[in-house]
Structure formats: C-alpha cells, structure tokens
Amino acid sequence: xxxxxxxxxxxxxxxxxxxxxxxxxxxxxxxxxxxxxxxxxxxxxxxxxxxxxxxxxxxxxxxxxxxxxxxxxxxxxxxxxxxxxxx
Amino acid sequence: xxxxxxxxxxxxxxxxxxxxxxxxxxxxxxxxxxxxxxxxxxxxxxxxxxxxxxxxxxxxxxxxxxxxxxxxxxxxxxxxxxxxxxxxxxxxxxxxxxxxxxxxxxxxxxxxxxxxxxxxxxxxxxxxxxxxxxxxxxxxxxxxxxxxxxxxxxxxxxxxxxxxxxxxxxxxxxxxxxxxxxxxxxxxxxxxxxxxxxxxxxxxxxxxxxxxxxxxxxxxxxxxxxxxxxxxxxxxxxxxxxxxxxxxxxxxxxxxxxxxxxxxxxxxxxxxxxxxxxxxxxxxxxxxxxxxxxxxxxxxxxxxxxxxxxxxxxxxxxxxxxxxxxxxxxxxxxxxxxxxxxxxxxxxxxxxxxxxxxxxxxxxxxxxxxxxxxxxxxxxxxxxxxxxxxxxxxxxxxxxxxxxxxxxxxxxxxxxxxxxxxxxxxxxxxxxxxxxxxxxxxxxxxxxxxxxxxxxxxxxxxxxxxxxxxxxxxxxxxxxxxxxxxxxxxxxxxxxxxxxxxxxxxxxxxxxxx
Numbered sequence: 001x002x003x004x005x006x007x008x009x010x011x012x013x014x015x016x017x018x019x020x021x022x023x024x025x026x027x028x029x030x031x032x033x034x035x036x037x038x039x040x041x042x043x044x045x046x047x048x049x050x051x052x053x054x055x056x057x058x059x060x061x062x063x064x065x066x067x068x069x070x071x072x073x074x075x076x077x078x079x080x081x082x083x084x085x086x087x
Numbered sequence: 088x089x090x091x092x093x094x095x096x097x098x099x100x101x102x103x104x105x106x107x108x109x110x111x112x113x114x115x116x117x118x119x120x121x122x123x124x125x126x127x128x129x130x131x132x133x134x135x136x137x138x139x140x141x142x143x144x145x146x147x148x149x150x151x152x153x154x155x156x157x158x159x160x161x162x163x164x165x166x167x168x169x170x171x172x173x174x175x176x177x178x179x180x181x182x183x184x185x186x187x188x189x190x191x192x193x194x195x196x197x198x199x200x201x202x203x204x205x206x207x208x209x210x211x212x213x214x215x216x217x218x219x220x221x222x223x224x225x226x227x228x229x230x231x232x233x234x235x236x237x238x239x240x241x242x243x244x245x246x247x248x249x250x251x252x253x254x255x256x257x258x259x260x261x262x263x264x265x266x267x268x269x270x271x272x273x274x275x276x277x278x279x280x281x282x283x284x285x286x287x288x289x290x291x292x293x294x295x296x297x298x299x300x301x302x303x304x305x306x307x308x309x310x311x312x313x314x315x316x317x318x319x320x321x322x323x324x325x326x327x328x329x330x331x332x333x334x335x336x337x338x339x340x341x342x343x344x345x346x347x348x349x350x351x352x353x354x355x356x357x358x359x360x361x362x363x364x365x366x367x368x369x370x371x372x373x374x375x376x377x378x379x380x381x382x383x384x385x386x387x388x389x390x391x392x393x394x395x396x397x398x399x400x401x402x403x404x405x406x407x408x409x410x411x412x413x414x415x416x417x418x419x420x421x422x423x424x425x426x427x428x429x430x431x432x433x434x435x436x437x438x439x440x441x442x443x444x445x446x447x448x449x450x451x452x453x454x455x456x457x458x459x460x461x462x463x464x465x466x467x468x469x470x471x472x473x474x475x476x477x478x479x480x481x482x483x484x485x486x487x488x489x490x491x492x493x494x495x496x497x498x499x500x501x502x503x504x505x506x507x508x509x510x511x512x513x514x515x516x517x518x519x520x521x522x523x524x525x526x527x528x529x530x531x532x533x534x535x536x537x538x539x540x541x542x543x544x545x546x547x548x549x550x551x552x553x554x555x556x557x558x559x560x561x562x563x564x565x566x567x568x569x570x571x572x573x574x575x576x577x578x579x580x581x582x583x584x585x586x587x588x589x590x591x592x593x594x595x596x597x598x599x600x601x
Binding site: 014015036037039040041042043044068069070071072 | 477
C-alpha cells in the first residue's frame, strides 16, 4: 500500500492515540512518537506500529503520533484507519 | 544498607536533621518517647501582639539565615501565605531557609525561584504536587527533601526532630491577642488540624490574617497562649482554590463496580455493625464506596460511631441522617463540611497529632474499623506508592495514607487495574509510601486480593459470596492487556527521603535519568 496524501485518526483523549500519516516517497519509515508513557512503553508502541506497517506492506511513510496511554489494539486500529484515509 | 522492605537506604542523608534509621517494621518503634522542650517568650500584661507589617513580624521573630519556618496547607491551592512570606523573606536578604509545610500545591510555584537563588535550601512536606514537586524531582535542591505522613509530621515536630524557629499560620479569623479559627472570613477553611503542632512547638508563632475579629475569636482552634504576633494582610487566599464547591460521586462504571464490590467486602468482613467507624477520601471512587456503604447501613439499620480524616459534604449528609454519631475532622474539603463544623456539636475538629501521630498516647486512626485508600502503584507484597508517578516524578505523598493503614482494622486499597496504559500492580513499586504489612485488601474491577498475612480474613471470607484472587493473578491479567512497562532509569542522586510515620526511612526517591 502507498501513502498518497496526509491523513489522520484518533483523538487526544486519555487511553487514545492521535496519529497523522504523511507520504514519505522513497525515504522509508519515519516515526515521531510522543507519549505520556514514553519511558515505559515507547519501544512497545513503535513495535506495534512497525508490525502494522509490515502487515499492510507499507514501506514509505511518515507517522506523527501523540499517545495518551492507548493499548496495543487501539494503536493498531488508529494507524490502520489513518492509512486507509491516506489513499 | 537495605531496610526490611529491601529498599536501598544510604547511611547518611545530606542535610538531614538526624541520624538515618532504616525502616524495620510498621509497629517496631512504639513505646517510650520524649517530647521536646520549647523556648518561649512570655508576655507582660499590657503589651500588644498586633504588628503593622509582615516585615516587622519577621524582624521581631529574629529570623536568620539557616532557620526553619513552617506553614499549614488548609488553604490548599488557594494559599497566598507561603508565597507572601517567602517573597518578603527574600527581599529582606535572608537565605538558607528550610520550609516545613504540611503540603505544597501548584500555586506555590514561585518557591522555585527562591530555591534557585538560595533563599530556600530545604523542604519538608507530607504531600506535594505541581511545579515545585517536579523541580524537586529534577534535583533543584542540593539536599534531598524529607517527606512525612500527616501523623509522622506531628511526631517529627513534637519529638524535636524538626525544630521550627518560626511558624507562619494562615488564619481565616484571628483576634488581636492571637486566638485563631478557620470557620469565618472570606478565606474560611474550617479545621486547622495540620497547624496545631506547629503552633505548640515553634519557638515563634506569627498569625497572618485577612479577617481581624473582636476578642476573643470563638470558637478558638489555636489559642492565644501559643501566638507571639499577629499581622493583618489584604488576602490570605483565594476561596476558589481553598474549598471545592461540590464533591461528586464517580459516574465511571468501573469506579462504581469497584465501589459496590468494596461495600460487599466490608459487609462480609463482619465489621459493618453498630459502632462501625469509617474513613474514606474525597475522590470519586472513595465517595462511591461511601454511597454503597450508606445504602447497606440504611437497609440494615446500622448506626456507626464515627467518620474521620478530611471531611466532605457527603460525610456530613451521613452524619445528619443519623447513620454515624460523630465526625472527627482534620481538614474540611468543602463548604458543607465547614458549615457542619459550625453547626453540629458532634462534628469535632482534631489535630494532625490526634489524628495519626504514632508516638502519642493513642491516635484516632487506632480506633478505625475500615479505611478506603487509593494507590498509584501496589506491588505483590502489597507495598503502596502514592508518592511518585510511574515515571518517577513526585506527584503526591503519603498524607494520612500510612497512618490510617497502620491504625485501621481493615485497610482497603481501591483502584482500577490499569490507568491509561499503566498497570497498577508491579513486582516492586517505584517508591514505597505505605508498607504492605499494613494493607489488608486490594479491590479492583477484575477481582479482590487479600494480603496473605491476613489469614483470619481469608478464612472468614471463605463462607461468603466474595470471590478472591491472588494479587499475582491480577497482575498477570493487567499485563496481558497493557504489556509490561520498562523500568525507569535513575540517577544515583537522591532528591527525596521518605520517612515512615515513626521517623525511620522507608524509601528514597532518586533523580530520573534524562
């Protein structure tokens, strides 16, 4: 799948994550993550995002995410939705 | 050295007012104690106490570099007095002051500048939140701050561990000879329980008021025989920050479920009968527990003896309905509580020492049947953290948590199993505020865990409808949903030492690695 245009999903409510995706043609995967639990779960959140991208066969994308303590399935759902809106 | 909870405690703490003694057990240091002597200046008949300005008062107290001053926190996030006094002290060129404030709030952010400039070099508090707590966590002070419990603070003052040179007492009503009450005036806060030890044991006591009343300021909460000077200022506080308008029961279904389960547990424990005594906080879930207990008491016609602690309108309702005989109040949380204190003879103020000091001849917490407590984290040994967030930053403190847990027959921690993504239950809590041996039960939305030390309670609940799980099982349930958090990296440098109520060191807080 290819990211054609910027799109977003999610909210800044507690236990949610706000995700913006942008095209990143030929530049690979770039993730900018801010989280209230960055120290405790930053790596795990990034792993979930990378796995989601792998499943969707996305190689070039820029993700800007603001996490408010979302669980893995929320992160995955918000990212998938943002990507679906981006093409 | 390691204390009995396995926490690494340094042999010395820079700037500490006594030798480091490691925590060994919640009830190890109860028995013979000696109270300190206080130097006082007696007053000739005819002499006046009312001064013209704060500056004059500070000069008359003889405040010098290196001394310790104290404040109470009954004006909470509406308090103007701490900042007012510290600004004046700074402008007079006095430095190296240690502040013993029963608590600090976001409004006290200007203290940060006084810490940077060396006016404030030490801090003792039972609870702190906001910018000052964050700055302390980042190591703004060279010496670690010392945190107490509410009862432990009184103990430290009465024993002379903390020697207060000057106590500045925010006084909602005060007369010209130093009788104080918190009931009247624009900055009314009700009870002045946390200021009593300060008034009794400080060498000099200054009452700061915005409501000078005719002598005597009845009903007297702090009496003239402890007060040296009185200063009148425009405003001691902002009423909007002092009391909350209304305290509300949670609407969150998870909180309500926890509350209902907790009430069932209290009933099954056998403690809910005539003469029942009960303490719960002002948080939404705590109030929901009170609401569920109230229903059971009404239904079964049970009459309790007392409710204690910080008091809300909800408890006043239960008093006025006749569900409890009395209220023992250390601090009023809302206007209803203040009104009740004025009107109900069975609504009695108490000092922090009477409330929770382990080294007096018996504190009120010792007479409690059940206390409902919160937790930021709890570990599989039932140790509770209410001092630091899971990110290691100071955002609270024991307050009365450890005191009531140690005294009550049944200390119940109520909490959601995870908040946001952070699981409640850890292998080891970030900071120990209250030792696990004093916590009896954890109630969550996915089950109740009883501390294995309470074999009697587990035995009793076997024949009831209450289903128990182990705390380890609850931990696994949560981690399956949230994942396991990574540990926070810490610096060697200590930013706070946590004193248990008996004055031993139960844990320390180290600086977070950036």
